[in-house]
Amino acid sequence: MSDFTELWAEIAPVGRAESGGYLRYALTPPELTLRDWFRTQAARRDMRVTDDGNGNLFAWRGEPWAPGTVLTGSHFDSVPHGGGYDGPLGIVSAFLAADKIDKSRKIGIAAFVEEEGGRFGVPCLGSRLLTGAITPEKAASLRDRDGITFGEALGGTPRGHDPRIANVAALVELHIEQGRALTVPVGVASAIWPHGRWRMDFAGVGDHAGTTLMADRHDPMLTFAFTVLAANKEARLSGAHATVGRVQVEPNATNAIPSLVRGWLDARAADTATLERLVDEVVRKATERAGRDGTALAVTPESVSGEVAFDEALAKRLSDLLDGAPILPTGAGHDAGVLSAHIPTAMLFVRNPTGVSHSPAEHASDEDCEAGIEALATVLEELG
Amino acid sequence: MSDFTELWAEIAPVGRAESGGYLRYALTPPELTLRDWFRTQAARRDMRVTDDGNGNLFAWRGEPWAPGTVLTGSHFDSVPHGGGYDGPLGIVSAFLAADKIDKSRKIGIAAFVEEEGGRFGVPCLGSRLLTGAITPEKAASLRDRDGITFGEALGGTPRGHDPRIANVAALVELHIEQGRALTVPVGVASAIWPHGRWRMDFAGVGDHAGTTLMADRHDPMLTFAFTVLAANKEARLSGAHATVGRVQVEPNATNAIPSLVRGWLDARAADTATLERLVDEVVRKATERAGRDGTALAVTPESVSGEVAFDEALAKRLSDLLDGAPILPTGAGHDAGVLSAHIPTAMLFVRNPTGVSHSPAEHASDEDCEAGIEALATVLEELG
Numbered sequence: 123m124s125d126f127t128e129l130w131a132e133i134a135p136v137g138r139a140e141s142g143g144y145l146r147y148a149l150t151p152p153e154l155t156l157r158d159w160f161r162t163q164a165a166r167r168d169m170r171v172t173d174d175g176n177g178n179l180f181a182w183r184g185e186p187w188a189p190g191t192v193l194t195g196s197h198f199d200s201v202p203h204g205g206g207y208d209g210p211l212g213i214v215s216a217f218l219a220a221d222k223i224d225k226s227r228k229i230g231i232a233a234f235v236e237e238e239g240g241r242f243g244v245p246c247l248g249s250r251l252l253t254g255a256i257t258p259e260k261a262a263s264l265r266d267r268d269g270i271t272f273g274e275a276l277g278g279t280p281r282g283h284d285p286r287i288a289n290v291a292a293l294v295e296l297h298i299e300q301g302r303a304l305t306v307p308v309g310v311a312s313a314i315w316p317h318g319r320w321r322m323d324f325a326g327v328g329d330h331a332g333t334t335l336m337a338d339r340h341d342p343m344l345t346f347a348f349t350v351l352a353a354n355k356e357a358r359l360s361g362a363h364a365t366v367g368r369v370q371v372e373p374n375a376t377n378a379i380p381s382l383v384r385g386w387l388d389a390r391a392a393d394t395a396t397l398e399r400l401v402d403e404v405v406r407k408a409t410e411r412a413g414r415d416g417t418a419l420a421v422t423p424e425s426v427s428g429e430v431a432f433d434e435a436l437a438k439r440l441s442d443l444l445d446g447a448p449i450l451p452t453g454a455g456h457d458a459g460v461l462s463a464h465i466p467t468a469m470l471f472v473r474n475p476t477g478v479s480h481s482p483a484e485h486a487s488d489e490d491c492e493a494g495i496e497a498l499a500t501v502l503e504e505l506g
Numbered sequence: 507m508s509d510f511t512e513l514w515a516e517i518a519p520v521g522r523a524e525s526g527g528y529l530r531y532a533l534t535p536p537e538l539t540l541r542d543w544f545r546t547q548a549a550r551r552d553m554r555v556t557d558d559g560n561g562n563l564f565a566w567r568g569e570p571w572a573p574g575t576v577l578t579g580s581h582f583d584s585v586p587h588g589g590g591y592d593g594p595l596g597i598v599s600a601f602l603a604a605d606k607i608d609k610s611r612k613i614g615i616a617a618f619v620e621e622e623g624g625r626f627g628v629p630c631l632g633s634r635l636l637t638g639a640i641t642p643e644k645a646a647s648l649r650d651r652d653g654i655t656f657g658e659a660l661g662g663t664p665r666g667h668d669p670r671i672a673n674v675a676a677l678v679e680l681h682i683e684q685g686r687a688l689t690v691p692v693g694v695a696s697a698i699w700p701h702g703r704w705r706m707d708f709a710g711v712g713d714h715a716g717t718t719l720m721a722d723r724h725d726p727m728l729t730f731a732f733t734v735l736a737a738n739k740e741a742r743l744s745g746a747h748a749t750v751g752r753v754q755v756e757p758n759a760t761n762a763i764p765s766l767v768r769g770w771l772d773a774r775a776a777d778t779a780t781l782e783r784l785v786d787e788v789v790r791k792a793t794e795r796a797g798r799d800g801t802a803l804a805v806t807p808e809s810v811s812g813e814v815a816f817d818e819a820l821a822k823r824l825s826d827l828l829d830g831a832p833i834l835p836t837g838a839g840h841d842a843g844v845l846s847a848h849i850p851t852a853m854l855f856v857r858n859p860t861g862v863s864h865s866p867a868e869h870a871s872d873e874d875c876e877a878g879i880e881a882l883a884t885v886l887e888e889l890g
Contacts (some may be wrong), residue, residue, distance in 0.1 A: 331864070350728065367764050371751070376623070379864075381865065388715040
């Protein structure tokens with residue numbers, strides 16, 4: 123059994139649901155179990171563990187935040203019933219790559235908190251806090267579906283921006299690819315599409331489903347449904363991506379016209395202008411339809427990220443180092459995208475044969491993961 | 507303060523949510539509190555209370571199930587954030603009407619369980635069990651959203667059909683009207699529209715919202731959205747009612763294409779042929795769209811009720827007795843509709859000025875409720 127196969131088997135059962143997917147929300151028992159596993163792995167390697175007060179964990183070879191340190195790692199948290207590779211592969215690979223390189227290299231392995239935004243709604247929350255992209259107060263007040271705030275889950279207000287991030291020579295995050303564009307085991311990221319989440323509150327008038335005349339209704343489910351179809355059409359027309367994957371209905375009863383339907387629009391495009399046009403057009407059409415349905419629409423941007431272009435020279439250098447590994451963009455957001463505004467940053471992708479991600483069906487072969495670990499070790503040696 | 511105002515104030519706070527609506531699901535603490543209140547009211551009037559082993563409570567003046575007994579009452583349970591009148595008004599009115607009539611009359615006051623189907627999915631569950639319209643085994647196995655079965659909530663398998671229901675001379679249920687058709691304080695029901703609930707499971711392929719090309723998707727949210735709009739259109743064209751008020755999404759994450767969207771279609775029409783045509787047409791269009799979306803649709807009828815025509819002569823008699831109270835149909839289902847297949851049955855409606863129901867905004871004036879109680883007393887005297 124390879125080192126990867128063995129280490130992977132240790133975390134595979136943690137937080138696995140009957141669906142085969144994972145429920146590893148930030149700061150819930152399965153994710154806390156993975157954090158304990160992280161501390162154990164660090165201890166086995168005599169690496170010191172620190173917590174940055176934002177929920178991010180770091181294991182260090184050398185002094186914490188020593189100038190010239192190369193940072194790697196990823197996140198443990200999952201989307202609901204997500205795959206096991208998205209996040210944890212980058213952390214497992216980091217420990218195994220650390221085993222392969224010269225022990226004098228100064229490296230840090232990070233486990234960022236709440237990358238998916240699956241619990242508190244804002245993705246890359248840990249890296250945003252670390253870099254000052256969100257205030258500690260705002261982050262502390264974010265609530266999960268049970269009303270628990272991030273501050274409560276963390277046990278206090280996060281510490282926020284840590285200026286020592288500037289000491290880091292470079293960040294390299296290894297991640298499973300989430301489309302089908304990568305046809306060899308390992309690739310290098312060029313850019314992350316601009317993307318965002320917009321909460322759409324469709325308000326109507328709750329009433330009895332049996333007795334209310336169709337003409338008398340103010341049914342927000344109609345406006346919501348129209349908007350789902352409009353977003354899909356606009357995305358197809360503009361070569362962008364738009365998804366409505368999360369819905370909340372009040373009161374959510376079979377025999378009641380809803381008083382409120384809340385839907386989240388996830389939209390992404392290759393450039394910011396296209397993304398803005400897409401969202402503007404969806405909101406315009408939805409508002410027009412709300413007028414016809416006698417409902418009201420309020421749109422709240424929950425997180426909007428501009429385009430991330432990773433350091434082009436660095437990507438080219440890594441590609442050359444890895445025997446001409448392909449350089450490709452992605453529609454998925456990552457902590458590396460947030461950090462790229464502050465330090466030289468690169469990403470390595472491991473092939474995903476079906477392209478499926480955020481699903482129990484997500485998969486990468488052991489051989490490709492091992493190739494990824496080799497590549498990460500090579501890169502850490504080169505940059506450190 | 508009138509007797510009604512006083513008695514109404516006793517139950518008004520029970521299960522009231524911040525929304526102003528009620529969370530009084532069957533066999534949960536608020537509904538159990540109302541059952542205790544029911545026992546207290548019965549004791550104050552020296553009425554004996556029995557439980558039929560199905561979750562239905564009865565308070566008797568005279569021997570339980572004595573031949574010639576007139577039954578009245580309604581239900582305590584609510585839809586999520588429903589109004590306070592839908593159900594409880596019929597029970598409060600029953601006790602106050604009992605106070606007004608000759609004490610030699612044999613009457614029974616019923617509190618039927620799970621009329622809304624808000625917890626276990628099948629409406630009129632208590633009256634269906636009592637009359638044998640559902641088997642005890644099937645009822646026992648129904649699950650709420652937390653996976654608890656009706657049998658577990660009840661504390662055992664329900665007893666099912668009670669043949670003594672045939673001893674009842676007549677049932678009269680008083681209920682708040684749920685449309686705007688009643689423009690005087692009190693009316694008499696002519697019929698309940700045929701109606702039903704169909705669960706629609708739209709299955710697709712869960713995947714990453716950011717990285718999955720639009721052309722590669724099998725997004726069940728699209729098929730769902732199309733079906734919501736199609737159901738609305740068909741209902742308008744056929745003069746029927748169709749509503750999708752309840753939705754469940756898996757995994758319900760902002761950044762994931764859903765693997766499953768489950769929606770419930772509530773459909774009602776003035777006659778069975780129209781209702782069947784409506785549902786057939788919605789399913790046909792939805793299935794066609796599923797083919798285009800690369801998704802799959804499975805439809806499960808959860809409860810379908812044929813037209814209920816209340817005893818025409820009885821309705822005319824009550825209307826005459828109540829100074830020509832109007833006789834009108836309703837789109838709402840009621841326990842009286844289930845019982846009407848077995849015993850002479852009538853319903854009295856109390857005016858609802860806005861027509862709003864299944865919503866915190868549901869309201870009837872104290873004066874109209876008092877007129878309803880007078881009418882119910884008159885009817886109980888006449889039939890007893």
